[in-house]
Amino acid sequence: MPALTIKNIPDDLYEQLKLKAELHRRSINSEVLVYLEQALRPNKITPAERLNRIEQLRATIKPNPITPQDIDLAINSGRP
Numbered sequence: 001m002p003a004l005t006i007k008n009i010p011d012d013l014y015e016q017l018k019l020k021a022e023l024h025r026r027s028i029n030s031e032v033l034v035y036l037e038q039a040l041r042p043n044k045i046t047p048a049e050r051l052n053r054i055e056q057l058r059a060t061i062k063p064n065p066i067t068p069q070d071i072d073l074a075i076n077s078g079r080p
Contacts, residue, residue, distance in 0.1 A: 006032075 002016035009017075045053075 017028060017031060021028045
């Protein structure tokens with residue numbers, strides 16, 4: 001796999017990159033790769049595609065069997 005060396009990075013930019021890498025629990029190298037992929041391979045989807053993905057996700061979510069009455073009963077159980 002090719003390697004890339006980046007020189008003359010401004011100190012403030014490097015510190016921002018370092019903080020972001022720590023926040024995402026990645027190495028600085030991995031963080032740079034993520035940013036490069038986002039910039040060079042944008043994952044643009046149409047609104048219709050996004051809606052389709054949302055509908056697919058919703059279909060996998062089971063409805064909540066807990067009713068408001070169940071919640072009230074749990075809150076009030078054991079109270080005088």
